[in-house]
Each structure stands twice: as C-alpha cells, then as structure tokens.
Amino acid sequence: MLYFLEILHSALDEIRSNKMRSGLTMLGVIIGVASVVLMVAIGRGAQKTVTDRIQSMGTNLLIIQPGRPVQTDVRAFFRRFGGGGGGGGSSTSTLTSDDVLALNKQVSGLRALSPEHRRSMQLIVGNQNMQTSVVGVTPSYPPVNNFDVQFGSFITEKHLKGMEKIVVLGQEVVRALFGTQNPIGKDVRIENGIFTVVGIMEEKGQQGFSNLDDIAFIPLTTMLQRVQGTDRLTAINVSVERPEHTEQVKVLITAVLLNEHRIRDTIDQDFNVLNQAEAVETLNEVTKTFTLLLGGIAAISLIVGGIGVMNIMLVSVTERTREIGIRKAIGARKRDILQQFLVESTVLSVLGGMIGILLSFGGVLLINYFAGFQAIIAIGSILLALTFSVGVGILFGILPAYKAAKLNPIDALRYE
Amino acid sequence: MITLHAITKTYLLGSQELHVLKGISLTIHSGEFVAIMGPSGSGKSTLMNIIGLLDTPTTGTYALEGKSVSGLSEKDQAHVRSRRIGFVFQAFNLLQRMNALHQVMQPLLYQGANRQEAQKRAEDSLTAVGLADRMHHLPNELSGGQRQRVAIARALVTHPALMLADEPTGALDSHTGGEIMALLDQLNARGVTIVIVTHEQHIAEHAKRTIHILDGLIHTQ
Structure with missing residues (x-):
C-alpha cells in the first residue's frame, strides 16, 4: 500500500492546483453540512426553550382548554x-x-x-x-x-x-x-x-x-x-x-x-385537561418531528453536494487519463489508483464538511444575537455531519475512482 | 529472458479487423541491447507494449524470465511491471505536479517500500543519471534532456531486469539525444537488458542487435 501521507499529500496538491473548481465543488458540501448542523441546532434550541417555558410556568400545573x-x-x-x-x-x-x-x-x-x-x-x-x-x-x-x-x-x-x-x-x-x-x-x-x-x-x-x-x-x-x-x-x-x-x-x-x-x-x-408533563412530552414530540424535518431537508442538500463532488471527480478522471496511464506504467495497481481518487474525493468533502461546521457556528452566533433565540449546536450533529461528509466523499467518489482504476494502461497512455 | 512465440494482435475498428501483429516469434537474452526498427504503422510500438505488459496479445505466448506471463491477471501483470520492467517514453511521461525526487520515488512507493529507503534509492538513481543537482525541480523547470534523464532514473530505480524505451530520443535534439543514448550504453554495460524502439538508423546502431519489423512481421534480425 502506498504510504498514506503520500496519497494525502498528492490529493491536497491536486485540490490546490484547481482552487476555483475545488472551491465550487466543496461549496455544495459546505452548504449541506452547515444547514444540517444549523437546522438541528435550531430544532434543539426550540425544544429546550419550549420545555423551559413550560417548566417555568410552575410545577403542579394543569391546563384546561376548550376543544x-x-x-x-x-x-x-x-x-x-x-x-x-x-x-x-x-x-x-x-x-x-x-x-x-x-x-x-x-x-x-x-x-x-x-x-x-x-x-x-x-x-x-x-x-x-x-x-x-x-x-x-x-x-x-x-x-x-x-x-x-x-x-x-x-x-x-x-x-x-x-x-x-x-x-x-x-x-x-x-x-x-x-x-x-x-x-x-x-x-x-x-x-x-x-x-x-x-x-x-x-x-x-x-x-x-x-x-x-x-x-x-x-x-x-x-x-x-x-x-x-x-x-x-x-x-x-x-x-x-x-x-x-x-x-x-x-x-x-x-x-x-x-x-x-x-x-x-x-x-x-369538548374540553381537555393537560398536565405539565404531558405538555412537555407532546411538545417534545412536535419539536422532534420538526427537527427531523428540517434535518431531512438539509440532508438532501448534502446529497446534492455529494453529486457535485462526483461530477467533478468524473471530469477529473477524464482530464487525468494520461496521468493514470503513467502511474500504471510505473507500477500502480488498480487499487492504488482507486485509493488515490477516493482519498481525493474524501479530502474534498471532509474539507467542505469542516468549513461547513465552522459556518454553522457562525450562523448560530448570528441567530442567537439577532433572533434572541438560543440555538444549541449538538456535538452529535457535528459528528453526524462529519461522518456524513466522509460518507459522501467515499460514496460519490467510488464511481469516478473505479472508472479511473479500470482504465487500460495503454489506452490511458495514448490519450491526448 | 524474453521468449515470444507466434504473437498476433488484432484490433477491431468498427466492423473492420486490423491485424497489427501477424505472428511474431522472438527471443531476447539477458544483458542484450536490442533495437526494434520499422516504419510508422509497422507494429513496433504494439510489440513493445506487449513486451512491457501494457497490452495483451490476441494469440500467442509470452514468457518473461522463464515464466509464462500470457495468462496473468491484471493484478499480477501490474506486479511484474512494477518489479521487473522499467519504461522510458518518447514524451517522457512525467507526472506534472511532482518534483524529480518524488517522481523517482513513486515506483518504489507503489512497491510498498518505506519512505526513507525510497528517498535514498531515488537519490542514488538520479545521481547515476547526472541529476544530483536537479532533484527538487518540477518537470516544467527541466530541459527535455533532463526530463528524459528523470524518466530513465524512474525506470531504473526499481532495478528492473528489463528496460523498455519507446523512441527515447524522438523529442530531443541530436546532441541531447546522443547523451541519452550514451547513458543507455552505460546502463547496458552494467548488465541491464535494454529494448529500444526507434526508426532512426544511428540510434539503432547503439544496439548489439537490430530487429526490423515490417507490416506486423519480423523482416530481418
């Protein structure tokens, strides 16, 4: 196996040498991750403030409402x-x-x-x-x-x-x-x-x-x-x-x-009697659904971002056909090429993921400052978003990487 | 060291069959310096690619160092390429964003060598081709002759049994080309088996034996 840092280094080189394109590709993942983290933070914040509010109304409270x-x-x-x-x-x-x-x-x-x-x-x-x-x-x-x-x-x-x-x-x-x-x-x-x-x-x-x-x-x-x-x-x-x-x-x-x-x-x-515990519970159910909904919509944008990564990697494979041929001629195996392209797409989406997380921190600060509403960033959602972006990198990198790996060396070398 | 028997290669162009090699049998011994000559389209490059395991023959058998390599899987072919064969191309085929040292380290890293060892052997190899002072230059900072030296150092670094050079001087002026050929002569004197493809007579004269290919068949050898 090729020394891992070496692959990582050449992946970063590749990303750096195409700054504009890499940036635009990452943007999809950035927006996806930032919106997942932010939406979940808003949902969590809503849940917590609603719960706090109900609890601050006093214990041993029953509410009778019409309907x-x-x-x-x-x-x-x-x-x-x-x-x-x-x-x-x-x-x-x-x-x-x-x-x-x-x-x-x-x-x-x-x-x-x-x-x-x-x-x-x-x-x-x-x-x-x-x-x-x-x-x-x-x-x-x-x-x-x-x-x-x-x-x-x-x-x-x-x-x-x-x-x-x-x-x-x-x-x-x-x-x-x-x-x-x-x-x-x-x-x-x-x-x-x-x-x-x-x-x-x-x-x-x-x-x-x-x-x-x-x-x-x-x-x-x-x-x-x-x-x-x-x-x-x-x-x-x-x-x-x-x-x-x-x-x-x-x-x-x-x-x-x-x-x-x-x-x-x-x-x-024609009336109903709610006690506080039930109210907290039902509201939690609502906000949970709400959070799930927001998170789900945001996750779709993450998938769209992933497709962007795949698109660019496919273009990159075509552009670098000759490079792949050279690498094969000097001893690269199928899996070396596969690895190289997978690492590249993963690095791309993980970088995007990290920038997205930073962005969501900024977003939360803004919301808390201007909306007077406490959005809470959950560690879980950060881990989830990062795992997701690694997953996106691998999942959407597999097709281009596989395409690169199975190129016939002689065809690849002849490619102009 | 190389035994080819009745090698043919047929390409399909649409519905038309193109017979590039029509039955080549050939033996090359260890330590030889052989030139393959022929006009364009004669099939000499295809033959070279088959010898280098970059391409597979349509029919025929091929044994390298006594072992049949005809039916090898892609993975095993890559392994043989990586350990036993070094390539030098007309267009140099260097990797764009890699300095000379990393370029030469690459084949060793693909073999799984550790970094320190790879770096040391790459330095030795570059020194051997006269580029000790150019190790940290990128390909586009080097002259044509220097680039081809990097390519040769890269081909040599794995200590291959066989070095294949496809028109190695084709993109160089005659003076620089002469230097590169002198380098190949030196390597052959040290025992490296060299097969070179060319269409220039004065280049072929460096070889101990010349094989002429015409229309997919061996004309004289």
Missing part, C-alpha cells in the same frame, strides 16, 4: 399548538365562569384556579400603537403561573369586582409604547376603552416561539363584560395542592366538567 382532547383529535392538537398562546378556541370555547365555580366547589386538592380570556388586540398611547396579546385574568394568575409584577401592583379583587379599566403591562409592551418613561398612572387605549396602567410585569424574555413580555393583563370581568361581552373562557389554569395528586385531580376535574357540560360519552368531550 377535543389531544388523544382523540390530531387536528385539535395542531390547532392548539399551531395557534400559539392557547387562543385558538375563543369563538368555539365551551369553558365558562360557571365551570370555574363548579370546580372550586366540587374538586378538592386545588390550590388555586386561574381562569383567563385571551385575545389579540391593539393598544394605543399617543401616536404609538402595537398589537399584543391581552389577557383577562383574576388575582390568582401570578401564583398559578409563576409570573408576577415587578413594579406597581397586579390586578386585585377590588379591580375585579368593580370591573375596573386598569391594565398591567409586560415589559416589551412598555418599551414599545412608553420607551423609557414610567407608565404607571398613565392611560392606554385598548379597543374602545381607556385603561390606566397600575403595574409592570417582571421580565421573562423570549421563550419558545413567543415572547412572554409581549402581553397585557386586564381584570377578567372587565374583559368578559365590558370588552368582549361573553362568558366564555379561553383557558383555566389550575395549580394542584400536592404534585403527586395531579393525576387524580385531573380525573376529578374531567368528571366535574363532563357533568357540568352534560356530556355522557367522553368521545364528545
């Missing part, structure tokens, strides 16, 4: 998570304030119930305006959802009873509408009403696909009766007294609500 349960209707599932923020069911919502009363009365082991009605609305201050998620809630929102005010006060029982037109703003909304001014005591126009700012929420930042700071809270009663004119809720968040009882409480809640809604058969169930 069919996930298990019986895949479309409902996509409607819920695809719509974002749980607002998907507002027009067909079957949850009401009466349900909250019934749950309070009939279910034991609850610490607190936080019913809400969420809608996207326009907020206006002076000539500034923004569209944001406005949520009607009760004073039990902060403890249940693990999200409290930083300045001023949250919505109180008094606000709730008086259906007062007050609002608590998320930090993103404050920045957009008031800049650096202190908004407390100032007025905000929401739909057709004037609301007074009484508090500012703590900063939660970007989590998953939505920004928790891009939100405004008003009293639930105000939302239902003065703004929307409905008694429907878009969700009820429940915190359970003891985490180990979550599953039993879930069963109880389901029974009480089925009874309230006069539903006999669970097939017709």
